Amino acid sequence: MKMTKILLAITIVLTSLLSPAFAQFPVTGGAAKPKALPGTAGDQTPKGNSKITGTVTDSASSKAIEFVSIALYNKASGQAVDGTVADEKGKFALTKIVAGDYKVLVSFIGYGNKTLDNIKLDKGQELDLGVISLASNTKTLNEVTVTGQAALIEEKVDRLVYNAEKDIAAKGGDATDILRKVPLLTVDLDGNVSLRGSQNIRVLINNKPSTIIANSVADALKQIPADQIKSVEVITSPSAKYDAEGSGGIINIITKKNSLxxxxxxxxxxxxxxxxxxxxxxxxxxxxxxxxxxxxxxxxxxxxxxxxxxxxxxxxxxxxxxxxxxxxxxxxxxxxxxxxxxxxxxxxxxxxxxxxxxxxxxxxxxxxxxxxxxxxxxxxxxxxxxxxxxxxxxxxxxxxxxxxxxxxxxxxxxxxxxxxxxxxxxxxxxxxxxxxxxxxxxxxxxxxxxxxxxxxxxxxxxxxxxxxxxxxxxxxxxxxxxxxxxxxxxxxxxxxxxxxxxxxxxxxxxxxxxxxxxxxxxxxxxxxxxxxxxxxxxxxxxxxxxxxxxxxxxxxxxxxxxxxxxxxxxxxxxxxxxxxxxxxxxxxxxxxxxxxxxxxxxxxxxxxxxxxxxxxxxxxxxxxxxxxxxxxxxxxxxxxxxxxxxxxxxxxxxxxxxxxxxxxxxxxxxxxxxxxxxxxxxxxxxxxxxxxxxxxxxxxxxxxxxxxxxxxxxxxxxxxxxxxxxxxxxxxxxxxxxxxxxxxxxxxxxxxxxxxxxxxxxxxxxxxxxxxxxxxxxxxxxxxxxxxxxxxxxxxxxxxxxxxxxxxxxxxxxxxxMDAPKKKAKSVNNDDVKSDGSGGQQSGGGAPAGGGSAPR
The missing domain is CATH 2.40.170.20 (TonB-dependent receptor, beta-barrel domain)
Known part of the structure; x- marks a missing residue:
């Protein structure tokens, strides 16, 4: 399915950056895929007719782990031969493999790596590795460092995102301190927010409205702790899915959540x-x-x-x-x-x-x-x-x-x-x-x-x-x-x-x-x-x-x-x-x-x-x-x-x-x-x-x-x-x-x-x-x-x-x-009332955002 393929691609991108098991699987063009691996269409290595299968589970809960990375190595040379990603049920399959001696490396973010040695594969053999259990390893998460432009600013099809969780000076402050640092916005010393010179904007919290926002944006922002804000999204051209309110645009404050x-x-x-x-x-x-x-x-x-x-x-x-x-x-x-x-x-x-x-x-x-x-x-x-x-x-x-x-x-x-x-x-x-x-x-x-x-x-x-x-x-x-x-x-x-x-x-x-x-x-x-x-x-x-x-x-x-x-x-x-x-x-x-x-x-x-x-x-x-x-x-x-x-x-x-x-x-x-x-x-x-x-x-x-x-x-x-x-x-x-x-x-x-x-x-x-x-x-x-x-x-x-x-x-x-996140129910989003008594006074400007296609 299309969505599954997208998730698989994202997972491979992450594992290629974070796991040595995929160091030989380059990332190109924003989508990840094995590049000229032996035994693939992009390589001249002869294909075999053997197959390796298995299932990956959590050692504590015995539940399947989705989208685990599987890498196959030639035991003699240590070179990567093939690789794949487990499906949503934790199952995986490596096909068209040439007979020989191999080892398999299983890895996923948040878990310790597991290597299966001494795998001998005969011609035409279908080898089932059975259930492979991975143990949680929080240190893996702690050692991850994400670099690149997306660490601070992301431009998406429908919005520009400022990743506030990277702000180390936000502790002890409120949302006003974060919004002051978003290049797209202007916040005066009273806490009034404007976008491109207009204070006629709608402010949402996790895609939801609140009556407190309708009364005064400046006062409402003082109630949101800065260190609980994950990101700030600015949408200057909202789609029809959004309420028609907010002539200047929409600001959506996303707070930190987890699916652990x-x-x-x-x-x-x-x-x-x-x-x-x-x-x-x-x-x-x-x-x-x-x-x-x-x-x-x-x-x-x-x-x-x-x-x-x-x-x-x-x-x-x-x-x-x-x-x-x-x-x-x-x-x-x-x-x-x-x-x-x-x-x-x-x-x-x-x-x-x-x-x-x-x-x-x-x-x-x-x-x-x-x-x-x-x-x-x-x-x-x-x-x-x-x-x-x-x-x-x-x-x-x-x-x-x-x-x-x-x-x-x-x-x-x-x-x-x-x-x-x-x-x-x-x-x-x-x-x-x-x-x-x-x-x-x-x-x-x-x-x-x-x-x-x-x-x-x-x-x-x-x-x-x-x-x-x-x-x-x-x-x-x-x-x-x-x-x-x-x-x-x-x-x-x-x-x-x-x-x-x-x-x-x-x-x-x-x-x-x-x-x-x-x-x-x-x-x-x-x-x-x-x-x-x-x-x-x-x-x-x-x-x-x-x-x-x-x-x-x-x-x-x-x-x-x-x-x-x-x-x-x-x-x-x-x-x-x-x-x-x-x-x-x-x-x-x-x-x-x-x-x-x-x-x-x-x-x-x-x-x-x-x-x-x-x-x-x-x-x-x-x-x-x-x-x-x-x-x-x-x-x-x-x-x-x-x-x-x-x-x-x-x-x-x-x-x-x-x-x-x-x-x-x-x-x-x-x-x-x-x-x-x-x-x-x-x-x-x-x-x-x-x-x-x-x-x-x-x-x-x-x-x-x-x-x-x-x-x-x-x-x-x-x-x-x-x-x-x-x-x-x-x-x-x-x-x-x-x-x-x-x-x-x-x-x-x-x-x-x-x-x-x-x-x-x-x-x-x-x-x-x-x-x-x-x-x-x-x-x-x-x-x-x-x-x-x-x-x-x-x-x-x-x-x-x-x-x-x-x-x-x-x-x-x-x-x-770690537990793979599931899509949760959407929430109401009322972006339809002009805030406090600004009267739309000119108050600064902001940088651009993309067109609007985000839900509500």
Whole structure:
């Protein structure tokens, strides 16, 4: 069968690299096969009519071992004569062998080699070696070193993969620390992720969505431990199999899994000047059933921020100059816990179930001193001490089923229930110039985001070079948000503020979707993948003031991806249309005035935005260097944009909300190169350059809407290097620089980030100790932002004190044996909600990825 042949080829490639038994079986053209072996069609040695057979099993479990390598040697000369690979039942056969004296070497990754000597084969004899038992040998795994470009960066037909498990400086960090190092992405110092200048991306975890992602990507990433991330996949041109959401692309974070038999427990801990962590992850697998359990906790502290703001605004011919300074700090606890189960119902059927719980307790404190200078009035100096709480608890429960009929033909059903309870409150003490308490304010905002998803998919091959996929999906989502603004005297109870009444938002969003996709590959290595997806969205939204006028809508999303490989160069062309629905923070009408000079309020009447994406990608391996260049264009109309204007009631305040008024056009290139300087040293460099044009509207001096424009270049880039040395030592360095970012009403200043880490492994790689440092050469970093408008000008400086050091320790407990992995049930993947309140601001760029053909 085709799939079996592919697996056999992969196995031979690995064994040829790792086992001396196959040192004489060269690998060519990415597929492994014996080259001109005696007794084969590629060699002139006479063929015989004898045969050797046998079966290979695990010495502990007596189960068959799939795809074991069998090498036949001439006993006198020691030369390899023939070779083969056992099938899925552990059986093998060597045929057409000339009579003589031989020895057989049996080997497989994770097991000790076994040699059978003194094999005398007569003419025409069929010799059965019987059952050959191999004993587990974990040292074989520990001594494996994988080199080459795939160790860090892999380009696949449908995505570009960054293998994060190679990151030795990640211990003690979270997913944000990993994503900062992915050349395809940009992560600012607040943890907001962007791809090619757009924050309109979907972030998945193991191909699954989560309600916590829908609320805030930056906060969600803090709950994922860095050392549990295996790889990060970036898909810039998703196929019809993916949800239509995410105009910028899709990021899929793959966590570490294993298919080993037995019991294991991994302990990871770290302590630093700005954070500490503890992680326990274990698994048990016996026969057809497997269980996993894990827990991760991280605390952050000593996070200091200083701000300086100067702002000029004009309302009704009265000019107000605002000068504000702030001193802030934050601390928090983040946790992530999971329990998983999988079971093989039959050889071709499996179920997977899991429960995950994430918790975030983030608290921040800021002392603000504000001076207001208004035309015709005396200066007013006031102070404001703010304590803010950002708390959440998220639970995800999934149950999935997969039935495989034959290679590439399968049917799956997936279900997911997800719920996120979010609290976003603040308390503020207002003081006069004499530092006397004059009044108090309190903002309460409780939100619940829950959804249930059912999905079914079917795929089947058509002939040998075609694949047909189709499926359907239903998402039932409910968002509720209760908000109130309270005031009080220096003493006494709080009471509602009449100018800002309490309210409730109820937002029902149901989505029905169906898709079909077709892939065709020619003999000359052309691959074309086309698909159509239709999604219809039903919305029922209301506040305490009545129904919100958001209607139902449908969208047809086409996608076309084509690739061709010739002379070592891969060329990719892609087009797709994407939809971007507003996220909870953009819909939430809560009046957030933690800083009264920068007030944010959501808009529950936002409509989705549509984006057309175009892409041309080139990649090539030049000796030890992998080079990738992508040229792209992105056109978005009806874009969700941030709109800032002076407050009518609060002097010197700027109110930010969201409207469907924008146009965003971006054109640019992403360049990336990775050099394997030696088998133990990799160096990478990347650069992202694109030109963006933004168009929107604001309120002019006459109170009428006026069009505004802004444009310019966005540039970012970086370099990274990693090296391994003798005796378990390793080192890694990374540096990144982001230039100014163009926004609709101004420019946000750039920033830099760099890390250096070393690690020492011990006790046969069961344990390790590491030391990592970040931004250690500078005391602080300044982000300088200038916003301009017809009615106001604002200059904002944020000083971040993010010098950090951390010491980490890892240890593995338990004994595991290799068990060939089986395909597990697929999972639901909701990539369909715009995250936090970014409004699609331009925030850097990323390197390219291929066309999209990954499941969901």
């Amino acid at each position: 038999q037995g019991l294991n427990l991994n302990i990871d801990t770290g302590v630093g000047n700005r954070g500490s962590m503890l992680s326990l992850n274990g698994g048990y697998r016996k026969g057809k059933a497997g269980f996993t359990i894990g827990g991760f906790g991280r605390g952050i502290y000593n996070t200091v921020t200083k701000t300086a703001l100067e702002q000029t605004s004009t309302v009704e011919n009265i000019t107000t100059i605002t000068r504000q300074t702030g001193d802030g700090s934050s601390h928090g606890l983040f946790g992530n816990y999971n329990l998983g189960f999988d079971y093989d119902l039959a050889k071709n059927q499996s179920i997977t179930a899991g429960v995950k719980y994430g918790v975030r307790n983030f608290n921040s404190q800021q002392d603000l001193i504000t001076r207001l200078m208004k035309t015709g009035s005396s200066d007013v100096v006031s102070s404001r001490n703010v304590d803010a709480k950002n708390l959440s608890g998220t639970v995800d429960v999934n149950l999935d089923y997969l039935h495989t009929f034959k290679p590439q033909q399968e049917w799956s059903m997936s279900t997911l229930y997800s719920r996120n309870d979010l609290t976003n409150d603040f308390d503020a003490d207002l003081l006069n110039g004499g530092k006397e308490l004059t009044s108090r304010q309190r903002n309460l905002n409780k939100s619940i985001n829950q959804e249930f998803t059912f999905q079914t998919d079917y795929q089947t091959p058509i002939k040998k070079n075609q694949l047909l996929e189709f499926g359907g999906k239903g998402i039932f989502r409910e968002v509720t948000s209760a908000y109130s603004f309270l005031i009080a005297e220096p003493t006494g109870d709080f009471r509602p503020e009449r100018d800002q009444p309490a309210g409730d938002l109820t937002y029902h969003q149901n989505i029905a979707a169906g898709y079909t996709s077709y892939t065709y590959t020619t003999k000359k290595r052309y691959t074309i993948k086309g698909g159509l997806r239709y999604e219809h969205t039903f919305i029922d939204a209301s506040t305490n003031e009545g129904t919100v006028g958001v209607g139902n809508y449908g969208v047809l999303v086409p996608s076309v991806n084509a690739s061709k490989t010739f002379k070592g160069t891969t060329v990719k062309l892609a087009y797709n249309r994407r939809i971007q629905r507003p996220g909870l923070q953009q819909l939430n009408p809560n009046f957030n005035s933690a800083n009264p000079q920068n007030i944010t309020i959501g808009n529950p009447e936002l409509r989705p935005e549509l984006t057309n994406n175009f892409e041309l990608g080139l990649s090539k391996n030049i000796k030890k260097t992998f080079v990738n260049a992508t040229f792209f264009g992105r056109v978005t109309n009806n874009a969700i944009s941030q709109v800032r204007q002076p407050s009518d009631t609060l002097a010197g305040a700027i109110v930010t909300t969201f409207e469907n008024i924008g146009k965003q056009h971006a054109y640019g290139t992403n360049l990336f190169a990775n050099v394997a300087a030696t088998s133990k040293i990799n160096v990478g460099i990347f650069a992202n350059v694109f030109y963006t044009t933004l168009t929107g509207q604001t309120i002019g001096q006459n109170g009428q809407s006026q069009e505004i424009n802004n444009n310019g270049f966005n540039v970012s880039g970086g370099i990274f290097s990693q090296a391994t040395f003798k005796n378990g030592w390793g080192a890694q360095a990374f540096g990144f620089m982001q230039g100014n970012q163009v926004q609709l009403q101004g420019n946000q200043g750039g920033f830099g980030f760099y890390t250096l880490g070393v690690k020492k492994e011990f006790n046969n790689k069961k344990g390790s100790v590491g030391l990592a440092a970040e931004n250690f050469l500078s005391k602080r970093y300044n982000i300088h932002t200038e916003l301009t408008s017809i009615q106001f000008n604002q200059v904002n400086d944020v000083y971040l004190y993010n010098r950090g050091f951390r010491l980490t320790f890892t240890y593995k407990i338990g004994k595991m044996t």
